[in-house]
Amino acid sequence: MKTYNKETICIQGGYQPKNGEPRVLPIYQSTTYKYDSSEHLGDLFDLKAAGHMYTRISNPTVEAVESKIADLEGGVGAVCLASGQTANLFALLNIAKSGDNFISISSIYGGTVNLFAVTMRKMGIEVRFVTPGATDEEIEKLFDANTRAVFGETVANPALDILDIERYATIAHKHDVPLIVDNTFPTPILCNPFKFGADIVTHSTTKYMDGHAQVVGGVVIDSGNFDWEKSGKYSELTEPDDSYHGVVYTRDFGKAAYITKLRVQLLRDVGAAPSPMSAYLLNLGLETLHLRMARHCENAQKVAEYLEKHEKVSWVNYPMLKGNSQYELAQKYLPDGVCGVISFGVAGGREAAVRFMDSLKMAAIVVHVADARTCVLHPASTTHRQLTEQQLIDAGIGADLIRMSVGIEHADDIIADIEQALEQA
Ligand SMILES: *Cc1c(COP(=O)(O)O)cnc(C)c1O
Numbered sequence: 504m505k506t507y508n509k510e511t512i513c514i515q516g517g518y519q520p521k522n523g524e525p526r527v528l529p530i531y532q533s534t535t536y537k538y539d540s541s542e543h544l545g546d547l548f549d550l551k552a553a554g555h556m557y558t559r560i561s562n563p564t565v566e567a568v569e570s571k572i573a574d575l576e577g578g579v580g581a582v583c584l585a586s587g588q589t590a591n592l593f594a595l596l597n598i599a600k601s602g603d604n605f606i607s608i609s610s611i612y613g614g615t616v617n618l619f620a621v622t623m624r625k626m627g628i629e630v631r632f633v634t635p636g637a638t639d640e641e642i643e644k645l646f647d648a649n650t651r652a653v654f655g656e657t658v659a660n661p662a663l664d665i666l667d668i669e670r671y672a673t674i675a676h677k678h679d680v681p682l683i684v685d686n687t688f689p690t691p692i693l694c695n696p697f698k699f700g701a702d703i704v705t706h707s708t709t710k711y712m713d714g715h716a717q718v719v720g721g722v723v724i725d726s727g728n729f730d731w732e733k734s735g736k737y738s739e740l741t742e743p744d745d746s747y748h749g750v751v752y753t754r755d756f757g758k759a760a761y762i763t764k765l766r767v768q769l770l771r772d773v774g775a776a777p778s779p780m781s782a783y784l785l786n787l788g789l790e791t792l793h794l795r796m797a798r799h800c801e802n803a804q805k806v807a808e809y810l811e812k813h814e815k816v817s818w819v820n821y822p823m824l825k826g827n828s829q830y831e832l833a834q835k836y837l838p839d840g841v842c843g844v845i846s847f848g849v850a851g852g853r854e855a856a857v858r859f860m861d862s863l864k865m866a867a868i869v870v871h872v873a874d875a876r877t878c879v880l881h882p883a884s885t886t887h888r889q890l891t892e893q894q895l896i897d898a899g900i901g902a903d904l905i906r907m908s909v910g911i912e913h914a915d916d917i918i919a920d921i922e923q924a925l926e927q928a
Contacts, residue, residue, distance in 0.1 A: 509575055509691065509692055509793060510793045512571060512575050513571075513575070513692075513789055513790055513792050513793050516575065517567035517568055517569075517570040517571030517572075517574070518567040518571075518786075528564060528568075528783060528786055529564065530779050530780055530783045531562055531563040531564045531779050532779050532780065533558065533562075533779075534557065534558045534559075535556075535558070536554070536555045536556060536557075538554075544556065549747065550750055550755070550763075558776065559770065559774050559776045560766060560767065560770055560771050560776070561766065562776075562782070564782045564783055564786075565583050565776075565779060565782040567782075567786065568782045568785055568786045569581040569582060569583050569722070571786065571789060572712075572722050572724060572789070573724055576686070576695055576696075576697060576704050576724045577691075577695050577697050577698070577726070578697060578704065578724040578725050578726050578762075579725055579727030579758045579759050579762065580724070580725050580759045580762035580763070581722050581723065581725070581762065582723050582762060582765050582766045582770060583708070583721070583722045583782060583785075584720065584721040584770070584776070585719070585720065585721065585775040585776060585777055586720060586721045586775070587614075587685075587687065587705070587707020587708070587710075587719075587720070588614055588615075588618060588707075588721065589721050589773075589775040590721030590722055591615055591618060591654075591683075591705050591721070592623070593723055593769050593770070593773075593775070594683050594723045594765075595623070595628065595651075595652060595654070595683070596628075596769060597723075597761060597769055598652060598739070598740070598761070599628050599651040600627075600628070600739070601626060601627030601628065602627055602649060603628055603629075603649045603650070603651045604628065604631055604647070604650050604651070605628070605629075605630060605631070605651050605653065605654060605680075606631045606632075606633060606645050606652070606653045606654070607631070607632055607633070607653070607655065608632070608633060608654070608655040608656070608659070608664075608666065608671075609632040609634050609635070609894075609897035609898060610634070610635050610656075610662040610664045610897065610898050610899045611654075611655070611656050611659055611660070611685070611898070612656065612659075612685070612687075612707075613882065613886045613888075613890055613898065614886070615656075615685070616890060616894060616898065617889055619654075620632075631645045631650075632897065633645065634897055635659075635662075635664045635899075639670070639674060642674055643674060643677075646678045646680075650680055651680055651736065652680050652681055652682070652683050653674065653675040653680060653681075653682045653683070654682075654684075654685070655668075655671055655682075655683075655684055655685070656684070656685040656686075656687070656688070657684055657685070657686045657687075657688065657689050657694050657836065658688035658822070658837070658841055658842055658844075659898075659899070660687065660688060660844070660872065661846050661872075661880075661882050661900065661904070661906040662820075662899030662900065663820050663821065663829065663844065663845075663846060664829060665829045665832035665833055665836060665841070666684065668682070668684060668696050668699035668700060668836060669699045669700055672699060672701055672702075673700065675702075676700070679733075679735070679736060680734070680736065681702035681703055681729040682700065682701045682702055682703075683701070683702070683705065684696040684701040684703070684704050685707075686704050686706055687705075687706050687707045687710050687711075688710070688711070688841070688842040688844060688873065689837055689840075689841060689842055690706070690792060692792055692793050692796040692839075693796055693800070693837050693840050693841065693842070697726040697728070699836065701726065702726050702728055702729040703723065703724070703726065703729075704723075704724045704726070705721065705723050705724070706722050706724075707720075707721055708720040708721060708722055708788075709721070710872060710873035710874070711792065711795065711796060711842070711843075711873045711874070712785060712788055712789060713784065713785050713788040713874070714788040714791070714792065714795050714873070715784075715788055715874055715875055716871055716875075716876070717784050717788075718781040718785055719781075720777050720781055720782075723762070723765060724762075725758075725761045725762035725765075727758030727759060731752075731761065739752075740752045740760050740761065740764060741753045744764075744768065747767070795875065795911055796840065796842075797840070798911040799840075799842065799873075799910070800839070800840030800841065800842070800843060801914070802909045802914045803821060803840075803842070803843040803844070803845055804821070804823055806845060806907070806909050806914065806921065807821035807823070807824055807845050808824070809918050809921070810845070810847050811824060814850075815850050815851075815855075815925045815928055816849060816850065816925070817847075817849065817850045817903070818848045819845065819846075819847040820845065820846045821841070821845045821846075822837070822841045823840065823841055842873065843873065843908055843909040843911075844872060844906060844907070844908050844909070845906075845907050845909060846904050846905065846907070847904075847907070848901065848903040848904060849903065849905065849925070850928075851928065852902060852903045853902045853903055856881060856903050856905050856928075858927055858928045859924050859927065859928035860879050860881060860905065860924075862923065862924035862926075862927035862928065863879060863920055863924045864920055864923070864924075865877065865912070865916065865917070866878055866879050866910075866917065866920055866921070866924075867879075871908075872906065872908040873908055876912070877907070877908065877909055877910035877912060877917050878907075878908050878910070879905055879906065880905070881904070881905060881906075883900055883901070883902050
């Protein structure tokens with residue numbers, strides 16, 4: 504499928520029926536698989552043969568979606584998981600253990616900040632945050648012998664800072680560790696971080712990929728480009744795995760070492776697997792991803808330009824606005840569009856922001872972002888509520904910040920709704 508354009512992969516990728524088989528990807532709602540001999544099943548357990556044995560580890564419906572997403576990102580393999588949170592946790596846990604540390608940009612999704620700073624810390628894995636403005640020197644000072652990865656979001660939720668992927672990849676590679684990029688907001692339609700040197704990509708598929716706010720899900724994709732052996736820091740990938748009678752992932756699975764380990768070890772043991780039904784719904788979303796992303800970006804541009812001119816709006820943050828601090832990076836990494844999410848402040852601070860939101864008639868207040876329907880959220884009092892004042896500042900979130908996820912309705916209707924709500928603010 505890699506030779507096709509992304510639009511074609513969205514529709515045709517992952518599943519090619521043979522003669523007489525269903526045209527549409529079937530939902531294989533089965534936990535288990537039948538084999539004719541115990542020997543064959545034994546080989547599956549030893550990873551000597553390929554095939555499904557239990558849906559916690561793999562399933563044909565889920566596999567088709569994984570294959571489509573791997574092709575869209577240009578990776579060697581992907582593993583779908585129960586949520587975006589699991590995707591980021593697994594992406595790191597696959598290469599870091601108690602006593603290790605990793606470096607992360609601070610302006611990332613609030614749920615990820617909690618995962619890194621609280622829960623992973625309890626597991627003995629230490630996050631070292633860098634602010635987006637940090638110099639190369641400041642970042643490099645944070646590395647030590649136990650540093651295992653660098654992490655960032657292509658487009659930060661909700662600060663909308665754009666990750667200078669090439670710069671961070673260069674720094675990570677200089678220290679023989681991979682760069683992991685959460686590419687949720689742009690989706691593979693607008694950016695392929697592997698092209699700029701990222702090694703591992705994650706997504707919350709809950710957002711644009713599903714696009715209809717139906718199923719929570721996540722995915723990890725492996726570029727296959729990171730040389731784990733040469734780095735010398737990843738014995739779990741380069742030395743025998745006792746839980747598989749001595750499989751050595753790099754020796755036995757080559758470029759797919761990382762993603763194979765993530766599936767057969769982490770997913771096997773932790774079990775955060777997506778259901779076949781969820782994978783089927785995600786696949787339906789992916790079939791129109793290319794059309795939706797184009798419209799999200801077009802509408803967001805119109806809304807951002809409208810807001811910028813409005814006297815009751817104190818500031819607008821959308822990387823595609825000329826004069827935005829992220830404009831240059833956006834042109835480099837996301838020339839076809841950034842995403843449909845905009846943040847802005849209403850003159851009058853927190854109270855005016857709340858009055859504006861409560862006056863909206865079509866756009867709904869929901870704890871979600873990046874689906875077909877326009878919605879709004881006040882991160883400081885909701886998604887990022889658990890963050891301290893300092894963490895809020897580091898994440899680029901002010902008390903007056905409204906996050907608007909511009910949907911794919913007619914732009915005029917979205918703007919009319921905003922206009923009447925601003926009159927009430
Ligand atoms: C929503 C989100 C997550 C978490 O994903 P869930 O599917 O909600 O678990 C991670 N990263 C980013 C950038 C997100 O927007």
